[in-house]
Amino acid sequence: MAAPITFPQLNKHVLEFLSKPRKMLVDGQWVDAISSKTFETYNPATGEVLARVAEGDRADIDHAVKAARKAFESGPWPDVSPSERGRLLWKLSDLLEEHLEEFAELETLDNGKPLLFSRLVDIPTAIDVFRYMAGWATKIEGNTIPISAHGAKYFAYSLREPVGVVGQIIPWNFPMIMAAWKLAPALVVGCTVVLKPAEQTPLTALRLGELILEAGFPAGVVNIVPGFGETAGAALAAHDDVDKIAFTGSTEVGKLILGAANGNLKKVSLELGGKSPNIVFADADLQTAIQGSANAIFFNQGQCCTAGSRLFVHKSIFDQVIDGVAQAAKKFTIGPGIDPATNLGPVVSREQLDRVCGYMESGLNQGARAVVGGHKLPGDGYFVEPTVLVDVKPEMKVVREEIFGPVVTAIPFSEPEEVVASANRSVYGLAAAVWTRDISKAHLIAGKLRAGTVWINCYNVFDPALPFGGYKQSGWGREMGHAALELYTETKAVCAQL
Ligand code: NAI
């Protein structure tokens, strides 16, 4: 049933994993969907079926939430010490490291991304996130608080307690990294989880579920229910016995999540879309800025929430920088991600291919000009040419909306104040970058950009210790760093009269 895979070096565990329909993880057991339904995932490099997966729905979500509730309130998990929670997460990271190659191949086959990056970025980052968060287990502290109320003496303190049963819905662009960003902080503070991976890329999360059991997490602490957004995702977001929902994906669906959370006022954190400005000043180290700007948009086929999709270049160096980015675009080795020589793969799905091509067409129809790219590549895979659009206007859809593909719009500017105003003219505020050798200018501009992350002379640098999240319609809350612990804890004040 699985499509033939032409690269014989594939890990034998990967071939075995793909050869059977994958079940879902509920209450420590691998089970079929209650409806018995399954769905297919595709290899984006060929368009062929890659694997068959149990299709979770409302009933499975309910089953999983019950298991997570039971694990949160009884069983071993509430009594697991902080140090032991840390040890379990660390153990998971070690297991993941042992299986790095297998996970990298699986991620590449499911998502399309180059194996080069699955090996060097995706899986190692997920490992680092589990390790970083493991260290927090024993360091989640409250405060002692002086009380001024009259007539008596008091002893008061605060505690940080796990928020409870957490629903987590993740996208397909970095399936393993997103699973780690979500699971690690929730587990380290003592929550239990129902995770719904994206329907396009459920495989590494399901394989991770096996390692979670192997590491020794008690039954029901982590439940993984693959399925579609409109069914499984919506049921999880709306479930009355879920205390918190954490979502990464489109701003459009983020708004639906908010609506669904209305019923029981569950806590909500959202990491949504972006249209990040990338600003190159005339005094930048141009070679670095050009390569950095190309990577800012083309990394992961442009399927990054932080993609540097609006390139602002000082007019005195505009032609030089655009030419440089176009040259970089032409140098990519485009092909199936599983070929180790590939450094630009297909986009994730037929739907995404059509969306990205639709945006390119709309830009070109409205008068934009493609300096390089502008087309789909021939064949059955979901390949799009890396594309640089110039002669764009602020009101064009390609400039305003998130494309989520390897397509950048380039815009010249004259004055710093002008470029800051243009950069901030977006409903999004996820990330931004500034390239300049003038350190004062860099920091002054960083202060003026309305974005959750600002990079100076670099792009797409993430770290488990750096808080990440969006201003404006790019989201609510910050993941990573100790900020992530706040997303998954409640503060309790305890006040005793002495
Ligand atoms: P999406 O936002 O629909 O999907 C993300 C996740 O949400 C998936 O797990 C999906 O199953 C789930 N979902 C979808 N509808 C839902 C609902 N009604 N209730 C609960 N969960 C739901 O993103 P999609 O359709 O895959 O991509 C569309 C666009 O979204 C992309 O072109 C891109 O612009 C943006 N996007 C942004 C991401 C980011 O990292 N900020 C990641 C993925 C997509």
Ligand code: MG
């Ligand atoms: Mg969608």
